[in-house]
Structure formats: structure tokens, C-alpha cells
Amino acid sequence: MSNPGVAIIGVGQTVVGEHWGRSLRDLAVDALLSAIRDAGSPRIASLFVGNMMAGELTGQAHLGALVADFAGLRGIEAVRVEAACGSGAAALRLGCMAVGSGAADVVAVVGVEKMTDRPAAEVTASLAMAADGDYEARQGLSFVALNALLMRRYMHEHGVRREEFAPFCINAHRNAVGNAHAMFPFPISADDFSRARMIADPVSLLDSSPVCDGAAAVILASVDTARALGRRAVRVRASAVGTDTIALHDRGDLLELRGAVTSAARAYEQAGVKPADIDFFEVHDAFTILSVLSLEASGFAKRGEAVRLGLDDEIGLDGRIPITTMGGLKARGHPVGATGMYQLVEATLQLRGEAGANQVRNAELGMTQNIGGSGATVVTTILEAVA
Amino acid sequence: MNAPHTWRQQAQRYLLEGVQCTACDHRMFPPRAVCTECGAASMRPHRFCGGGEVYSYSFVYHPPAGHEEFAPYPVALVRLDEGPLVAAQLTDVATDDVAIGLRVEMVTRRVREDSADGVIVYGYKFRPAIPPARR
Amino acid sequence: MPSHLMRPVREVGIAGYGAYVPRYRLPASEVGRMWEGSEAALPIREKSVAGLDEDVVTMSIEAGRNAVRRAGIDPSQIGAVWVGSESHPYAVKPTGTIVAEALGVSEYTLAADWQFACKAGTEALQAAIALTGSGMAEYALAIGMDIAQARPGDALEYTAGAGGAAIIMGPAEESIAILEGSVSFVTDTPDFWRRQHERYPQHGSRFTGEPAYFRHVAQAASDVFEALGTSADDYAHVVLHQPNQKFPSRAAAELGFRPEQVARGLLSNDIGNTYAGATMLGLTAILDQAKPGERVLAVSFGSGAGSDAFSFRVTDRVRERQYAAVTTRQYIERRVPIDYATYTRYRRQLAE
Structure with missing residues (x-):
């Protein structure tokens, strides 16, 4: 069930943004080497690479071998993990299984996405692959549009006005100011939110996370190994994947993220905790509506x-x-396959007390939730500061 | 070259052909091998009548590749009269007329075009239902 | 002198019919504003324009569905799906197979596209009469449908519209209107043409009138009169091919028809010239309001050139079928005016 013995012993990340001068492999290697250094340069046995769209946007598959090769880790076990926007945390889940099962001693997990090399329509089409290709994407529904269908229905059923979503965006931007790796480190106002142009009604630009590049990585080891290496560790109390129908139209209840309900319940069970025990929550705010649905599905608010x-x-x-x-996906940025790893790196920094101006006081238990597609894959991770 | 891909799904795209579970009669679109209600794996084809109403909607201003020529366009989840939701574009409708609950009917239209010299993908869209004529 | 009237060995009639007209309208004044300024003489009020996601395939499918609804038959009984048009979306690949598949017609059917300028649809209808009249098929579907082409700035641009109709021929005893007979009359008259790979048609201007339209329409119609021993007075309604308002009005008058016999089937003022769709669409507009026992004369004209003329007698069944599908008038009234810029986009004339 749980892997109580797995710890994060190192983290690394690149700035999120439009990296015109840096390639997919440059970004992945940069984040990976930072994480290895942060962990005290242990010997890496296995590498899991989380990524969604390298095949479509970079013309590159086979990222396990590619990243291992260019990071100077030739010869190790290395594979890519894909679960759409949930690829990052899904890769972590496999890393935890490798360490927890004793199959590998020290494991590296890196999430990477390079989105800015291709024209917008191609990126939009590639993102839509997270949905049902034949019955959503090929009907002309963009990924934004699917989230707009969720938001419209939510507003309709719960009588919520668009302006009432503004605090989520404002909060994300406010927090990004203190994050040196964030793409949009500037505040926005409620006025900015209400005036933002529509991407797919009622989803506006300020409800949407940006197209961007980035990579983030963590090094995993057993708690015993971490102790032996003398590293400051954050323990992985839970890592759980839940799935739901790939297509929105097959959901019995459109406004319940069933995958998140399942994933969060499994994570709480693994960790033996409840929502009230969680000190902070890195939600998957690819779109504002997802923050809302994620909070409800994970037990932080009632429906609506x-x-x-x-x-x-x-x-x-x-x-x-x-x-x-x-800053979340909205303001730190959302390099899709890397996002889950950014959440984990940030949660680790919070639990190590290294979040600077953004430090959550007395943070002991942090939760991240990484969502693939419109909720078809949900990965919930609970991390704990080790005294 | 998407011809086989397009061809394979004609029954779905032209005729809204889904399935009905032979065990519990649950109707599903698109077709699938295992019933979402009862888990049985025995299906027979079922053609949906094409009537329904808008369950949720949006407007796509930034279309994915293959749909650029139609932008901006409305999209919706349509609740078919027989139960299932279908994700599709709306057509022949003014922006202000799109609303949750709008009665719609299936029509066959050009859904996408991969290139000017490629196959044309025809499929279902929904438009406001034209009410029956009165004498 | 032998009669030129054609009649199948088995009596047949219209088992079902369906119209389709897209919802957009370009006022002729917009074309005038663009090319002739205030001096423009407008041949019609407005014309129908297809939306971005429409073509002859999609429009034929909708008209065909309406026809199947009115016929009240299982589409798998249809033995031919024939589409006449000069704007098939593919140069090679039949429209007919797509329409057949979408209507749920059996795989054991004839399916092909017909080309004869604006009479491609009625030529398909003649073939459907022959197929059902010979007993080779119980039902046959003939469609005339077009998104008419016109070079920007050409006189045709005022009128080149979009729309058409589908007619299912079947046994006389199940018919809405029984066929009394038909005449086809063709000559090599180059009044209008479009060469392979050319986007827009060329035409002979005033040469399209006397030696082309008027000669062929009059000949086919009077041959029907002569063979059946009828005259204009025997018909409740007449529909002639309608490239504008003027031609069919004048031709009908010369055949002895009064304006009130012409009015119901004359749609060009509202939707323009739908080319291969025009005569058949006028016919559906008439059938929508026809009364049992009425006689209807329909005469097409296709450039190049020829006419098909049909004499129908409406049966008692018409009443139960008229409202089984959307009427022609409903489509015409479902109008959304657009400006010339929108029209240019919808006709995909940008950047070409």
C-alpha cells in the first residue's frame, strides 16, 4: 500500500518561461543535475522522465535514454512516463514504487516539457490529446473548451458568477512574486480578472495557465539511505493515482472529479491523515475551475x-x-509534463522551510495534486517534513 | 493521411451509432465493449435519434489545428434524448442564442479538414431544432 | 408526329421529397455596392449562402433525410442515390456514396454523381423514374444540390445561391404525386461552361437567353402539353428553372401561365439561383402546399444545353406527408443576412 520509507532527498528546477535558447534535453538535464547536486550527488540507479508532448512538439520520443545519456548517466535504467498533464507526479509514483519495493536504491524523477517551438494551433491540438482524441479533440473541442464546459456548468448549477473565481487567480499571482522560478511574478487585480479576454467562454486568459517550457526534478531514496547519506529529507507519506473516464461526456456527474476523489481518498488512507491535517495544498490550477473542483473532490470544501x-x-x-x-500553474507556469514535479519541488521547499517570502508557517504536511486531462488521471501526493 | 481513421468511424459520425447493453439496456455513445452501468460485455448497435439539449457550452476562439477555418465556433455537451452526453460543435446558431437547455438536433457537417487535398471529415454537429411546420 | 413523352412501364411517383436551403443571405444590394455602386440593377432581392461547414454533401444529406422522413420508408429500400450538382466537393470520389452512407441506405445501391450544369438534378430524377419504373428498384433517390459558383464581380454573383432538394421516386400507389410523363430535350448550345480546374464558370451573357434558356424550356414544356393534351390552364402550379426572376416569369407567360400559377414555385427573389437545385426546390415549395388532384408542371434548364419537363398529379397522400419534415418555406424564412465581407469568407474567396 503506502511507501512510508521513501524520501525526497534533493530537488532541482529551471525557471519556467519561454526558453527560446534551450532545448527539451537542456532543460531536463539542467533540472536533473541540480537535483542530484542538491541530494549530495548520490549514485542514481533509475531515472523516470515525465513528459507529455515531446513526440508531437519536439519530434522526440525515447526520453528515458535521451536524458540519461545527456545527464552523464549512461547505462542506468531509464524510461519515460506519460499521463498527459499528470505525467510529472505519475513519474514520481513509479519512482516511489521502485524505491519502496527495494528495486532501486536511489531514483531520479524529472518532469520536462518544451512547448514553445511550435505554432499555437499545433500546441492546442497536442494539448487536446489529453482528452478523448476521436470524440472530443477531433470534434474541434480544445482543451480549454473542455474546461470551459466544466466552468459553465458549475456556474449554472451553483449560481456562481465569473468574478467570484477571481481570488484564485489573484492568490496565484501574488504568490508567484516571491518565486524566482515563476513565469509571471507580478500581481493582478480583480479588475484585471474581469477584463481579461476570453479564450473559450467563460474561461479567460486569466483563468488559464500559460504555454511555456520548464523542467523540475527530485531525487528519491529510502529514508534509511537518506539518513546514511546525511541528507535533509522530506518523506513521501502517500502517492496515489486515481483515474476517471477519459471524456467529459462519459462522466455520470460532470462536476465531481471522480479521479480526484479516488486519488485523494487513497492518499489520505496511505498517509493515515485527513484533509484538516494538511497544512498547504498545491492544486492543479491549469484552469481556475480545476482548483475549485479539486478542492471539493479532496475534501476541503463541500460541493459547490x-x-x-x-x-x-x-x-x-x-x-x-x-x-x-x-504561484501555481497559473503564475509559476504550466510546462505540462513538468508541472507535477514543480508542485513536488515547491512542496519540498515548503517542508524544508526554504520557501523564503512564501513560507507557510509551521508547514509539516503538504499535499500536491497533479491532474491529467480534464480529470482522467489524478495523482495525489502527501509529503511530510522529517524532523 | 487520415482516410482510414475517418472511414472507420462513419457509423458514429454520420448516424450517431452507439451501443445498447444487452444485459441492462443502458445506451452509450460512442460505442464501447464494456457497459458503464452493469459491466456486462455484450452490446448491440443503437442509433440515437439526434435530438437533445445543450447541457453546457463554450466558444472556441483559439482552435486546434484542423479547425482553424471555422473559428470562432460554439461547442457544447449535448444531452441526447436517450440519455448520453455528446461533445460536439454547434452550428447555425447566433452567439446570443446559445444557452443551457437549448433544444438542438443533429446535422451532418464538415467537421475538419486536414489539408486542401486530403479527405474531408464529415460528422455530427448540433443546431437549434427547427420546430415542426404548422399548417 | 411521334410523341416525345417518356413514361415508365410501371407507374411511379414522388414517394417523398425534402428541401434544404442554408440560412445565410447575401442581399443583391451588397453585390451592387461592391461592384456597381448606386447604378446597380438588382435582378433579385437576396440569395442564399452556405455556411463554412456546408457543401453539396452536407446539404444533400439534410434534404435526403427530409425526403426519407416524408416517404416514411426504411432507407435500406432505396436502390439508387444520385446527386446532380456542379459543385461536388470532390473532383474524384462520389458525393452519392457519402450521402447513401449517411442516410443509412443499403450497401446494395446505385450511387453516382450527375453533371449537366443546372439540370443535373432533374437528369438524376429521370434516371430514378426509369429505375423505379422498370422495377429494377422499389425506390430511387434523386438530388439536385448546388453551392453555385460565380466569379466576384460577374453578373452571376448577384444570383448564385445555395440549396436544393431531394426526391424519392417510388410506386405510384404510395406516391404524393404521380408522374404523368416527362420529356427531355437537349442540344449542343454553349451558353455557360466551366473548364476543368477553373474555379468559376464563363457564360455567353445575352446568348444564355433566347437560344438557350427560352428555346429549351419552351420546347420541353410544349412537348409535354402536346403529348398529354394539356395546356397551362390544366396546371395549378408551374415551376421553371429560375436563374433570376425575369426568365422564368417571361417563359411561363409565353407558355400561357398566369403569375399566380408561377408564384409559389418561384423562389429566386428569396434565395437566388441554386443551379441544379433550383427547379426541384421550386417543386418542393409547391408540394408543401399542394392539394390532392392538382397538376404540377416542372421544367428544368441546364446550360450546354437542355431541359427536362415533368407533369405530376398530386394524390390524396400529400396531406399526411407535407408536414412530416421541415418545409421549403421554413428554410427560406430561417434567414440570416450577411455582408459582402462575410460572404467572401464563407465562399472561401479570401487569399486565393
Whole structure:
């Protein structure tokens, strides 16, 4: 079941942004080598690479061998993991299984995405591959549009106005200011939010995470190995994947992220904790509506009430449940296959007390939730500071 | 070259052909091998009538490749009269008329075009239902 | 002198019919504004324009579905799917097979596309009469459908519209209107043409009138009169091919028809010239309101050149079928006016 003995002993990340001068492999290697250095340069046995779109946007498959080769790790076990936007945390899940099972001693996990080399329409089409290719994407529904269908229905059923989603975006941007790796380290106002142009009604530019490049990595080892290496560790208390129908139209209940419900329940069970024990929550705010649905599915708000968490200022760094503490997907950026790893790197920094201006006080238990597609794959991870 | 891909799904795209579970009569679109209600793996084809109503909708201003020539266009989840939701474009409708609950009917239209010299992909879209004529 | 009337060995008639007209309308004044300024003489009020996701295939499918609904038959009984048009979306690959598949017609069917300028649809109808009249098929579907082409700035641009109709021929005893007989009359008259790979047609301007339209329409119609011993007075309604308002009005008058016999089937003022769709669409507009016992004369004209003329007698069954599908008038009234810029985009004339 759980892997109580797995710890994160090193983290690394690149700045998220438009890296015109850097390739997919440059980014992955950069983040990976930073993480290995941070871990005290242990010998790596296995590498898992989380990525969604290298085949379509870079013309590159076979990322396990590629990254191992260019990171100077030739010869090790190395494979790519793909679960759409959930690829990063899914790769971590496999890393945890490798360490937890004793199959590997020290494992590296890197998430990487290079999105800015191709024209917008191609990127849009590639992102839509996270949905049902034949019955959503080929019908002309972009990934943004699918989230817009969720948001429209949510507003309709719960009587929520678009403006009421603003606090999620404002909070993310406010937190990005203190994150040196964030793509948009500037604040925005409620006015900015209401005036933002539509990408797919009612999803506006300020509801949407950006197209960008980036890579983030962690090094995993057993708690015993971490102790032997003398590294400051963050323990992985839970790592759980839940799935749901690939297509929105097959959901019995459109507004319940069943995959998140399952994934979070499994994670709570693995860790033996409940939502009230969580000190901060890195949600998958690819679109504002996903933050809301994720909070509800994970037990932080009742159905139809997560918007209130924002309106009541409960999601800020000092709030009841701080979310997107380093800017989230909205303002740190959303290099798709790397996002889950960014969340884990940021949660690790919070739990190591290294989050600087964004430090959540007395953070002991942090949760991340990485979502693939419109909720078809959900990976929930619970991390704990090791005293 | 998407000809085989397009060809294979004609029954779905032209006729809204899904399946009905032989064990519990649950109707599904698109077809699948295992019933989402009862788990049985025995299906017979079922053609949906094409009537339904808008369950949720949006407008695509930034279309994916293959759909650029139609932008901007409305998309929707349509609740078919027989139960299932279908994701599709709306057509022949003014922006202001799109609303949750709008009665729609299936029509066959050009859905995408991969290139000017490639096969044309025809498929279902939905438009506001034209009410029956009165004498 | 031998009669030129054609009649199948087995009596047949219209078992079902269906119209389709897209919803966009370009006022002729917009074309005038663009090319002739205030001096423009407008041949019609407005014309129909297809949407970006429409073509002869999609429009034929909708008209065909309406026809199947009115016929009340299982589409697998249809033995031919024939589409007449001068704007098939593929140069090579039949429209007919796509339409057949979408209507759920059996795989054991004839399917092909017909080409004869604006009479391609009625030529397909003649073939459908022959196929059902010979007993080779119980039902046959003939469609005339076009998204008419016109070079920007050409006189044709005022009228080149989009739309058409589908007619299912079947046994007389199941018919809405029984065929009394038909005449086809063709000559090599180059009044209008489009060469392979050319985008827009060319035409002989005033040469399209007297030696082309008027001669062929009049000949085919009067041959029907002569063979059946009828005259204009015997018909409740007449529909002639309608490239504009003027031609069919004048031709009908010369055949002895009064304006009220012409009015119901004359749609060009509302939707323009739908080329291969025009005569058949006028016929569906008439059938939508026809009464049992009425006689209807339909005469097409296709450049190049020829006419098909048909005499129908409406049966008692018409009443139960008229409202089984969307009517021609409903499509015509479902109008959304657009400007010339939108029209240019919808006709895919940008950047070419």
C-alpha cells in the first residue's frame, strides 16, 4: 500500500518561461543535475522522465535514454512516463514504487516539457490529446473548451458568477512574486480578472495557465539511505493515482472529479491523515475551475462551495488551506509534463522551510495534486517534513 | 493521411451509432465493449435519434489545428434524448442564442479538414431544432 | 408526329421529397455596392449562402433525410442515390456514396454523381423514374444540390445561391404525386461552361437567353402539353428553372401561365439561383402546399444545353406527408443576412 520509507532527498528546477535558447534535453538535464547536486550527488540507479508532448512538439520520443545519456548517466535504467498533464507526479509514483519495493536504491524523477517551438494551433491540438482524441479533440473541442464546459456548468448549477473565481487567480499571482522560478511574478487585480479576454467562454486568459517550457526534478531514496547519506529529507507519506473516464461526456456527474476523489481518498488512507491535517495544498490550477473542483473532490470544501474559500480569503499563505503557494500553474507556469514535479519541488521547499517570502508557517504536511486531462488521471501526493 | 481513421468511424459520425447493453439496456455513445452501468460485455448497435439539449457550452476562439477555418465556433455537451452526453460543435446558431437547455438536433457537417487535398471529415454537429411546420 | 413523352412501364411517383436551403443571405444590394455602386440593377432581392461547414454533401444529406422522413420508408429500400450538382466537393470520389452512407441506405445501391450544369438534378430524377419504373428498384433517390459558383464581380454573383432538394421516386400507389410523363430535350448550345480546374464558370451573357434558356424550356414544356393534351390552364402550379426572376416569369407567360400559377414555385427573389437545385426546390415549395388532384408542371434548364419537363398529379397522400419534415418555406424564412465581407469568407474567396 503506502511507501512510508521513501524520501525526497534533493530537488532541482529551471525557471519556467519561454526558453527560446534551450532545448527539451537542456532543460531536463539542467533540472536533473541540480537535483542530484542538491541530494549530495548520490549514485542514481533509475531515472523516470515525465513528459507529455515531446513526440508531437519536439519530434522526440525515447526520453528515458535521451536524458540519461545527456545527464552523464549512461547505462542506468531509464524510461519515460506519460499521463498527459499528470505525467510529472505519475513519474514520481513509479519512482516511489521502485524505491519502496527495494528495486532501486536511489531514483531520479524529472518532469520536462518544451512547448514553445511550435505554432499555437499545433500546441492546442497536442494539448487536446489529453482528452478523448476521436470524440472530443477531433470534434474541434480544445482543451480549454473542455474546461470551459466544466466552468459553465458549475456556474449554472451553483449560481456562481465569473468574478467570484477571481481570488484564485489573484492568490496565484501574488504568490508567484516571491518565486524566482515563476513565469509571471507580478500581481493582478480583480479588475484585471474581469477584463481579461476570453479564450473559450467563460474561461479567460486569466483563468488559464500559460504555454511555456520548464523542467523540475527530485531525487528519491529510502529514508534509511537518506539518513546514511546525511541528507535533509522530506518523506513521501502517500502517492496515489486515481483515474476517471477519459471524456467529459462519459462522466455520470460532470462536476465531481471522480479521479480526484479516488486519488485523494487513497492518499489520505496511505498517509493515515485527513484533509484538516494538511497544512498547504498545491492544486492543479491549469484552469481556475480545476482548483475549485479539486478542492471539493479532496475534501476541503463541500460541493459547490470551494469558491467561498477564495472569497473568504482562506487560500492565502496565512489562510486555512493555502494553495498554489509558489504561484501555481497559473503564475509559476504550466510546462505540462513538468508541472507535477514543480508542485513536488515547491512542496519540498515548503517542508524544508526554504520557501523564503512564501513560507507557510509551521508547514509539516503538504499535499500536491497533479491532474491529467480534464480529470482522467489524478495523482495525489502527501509529503511530510522529517524532523 | 487520415482516410482510414475517418472511414472507420462513419457509423458514429454520420448516424450517431452507439451501443445498447444487452444485459441492462443502458445506451452509450460512442460505442464501447464494456457497459458503464452493469459491466456486462455484450452490446448491440443503437442509433440515437439526434435530438437533445445543450447541457453546457463554450466558444472556441483559439482552435486546434484542423479547425482553424471555422473559428470562432460554439461547442457544447449535448444531452441526447436517450440519455448520453455528446461533445460536439454547434452550428447555425447566433452567439446570443446559445444557452443551457437549448433544444438542438443533429446535422451532418464538415467537421475538419486536414489539408486542401486530403479527405474531408464529415460528422455530427448540433443546431437549434427547427420546430415542426404548422399548417 | 411521334410523341416525345417518356413514361415508365410501371407507374411511379414522388414517394417523398425534402428541401434544404442554408440560412445565410447575401442581399443583391451588397453585390451592387461592391461592384456597381448606386447604378446597380438588382435582378433579385437576396440569395442564399452556405455556411463554412456546408457543401453539396452536407446539404444533400439534410434534404435526403427530409425526403426519407416524408416517404416514411426504411432507407435500406432505396436502390439508387444520385446527386446532380456542379459543385461536388470532390473532383474524384462520389458525393452519392457519402450521402447513401449517411442516410443509412443499403450497401446494395446505385450511387453516382450527375453533371449537366443546372439540370443535373432533374437528369438524376429521370434516371430514378426509369429505375423505379422498370422495377429494377422499389425506390430511387434523386438530388439536385448546388453551392453555385460565380466569379466576384460577374453578373452571376448577384444570383448564385445555395440549396436544393431531394426526391424519392417510388410506386405510384404510395406516391404524393404521380408522374404523368416527362420529356427531355437537349442540344449542343454553349451558353455557360466551366473548364476543368477553373474555379468559376464563363457564360455567353445575352446568348444564355433566347437560344438557350427560352428555346429549351419552351420546347420541353410544349412537348409535354402536346403529348398529354394539356395546356397551362390544366396546371395549378408551374415551376421553371429560375436563374433570376425575369426568365422564368417571361417563359411561363409565353407558355400561357398566369403569375399566380408561377408564384409559389418561384423562389429566386428569396434565395437566388441554386443551379441544379433550383427547379426541384421550386417543386418542393409547391408540394408543401399542394392539394390532392392538382397538376404540377416542372421544367428544368441546364446550360450546354437542355431541359427536362415533368407533369405530376398530386394524390390524396400529400396531406399526411407535407408536414412530416421541415418545409421549403421554413428554410427560406430561417434567414440570416450577411455582408459582402462575410460572404467572401464563407465562399472561401479570401487569399486565393
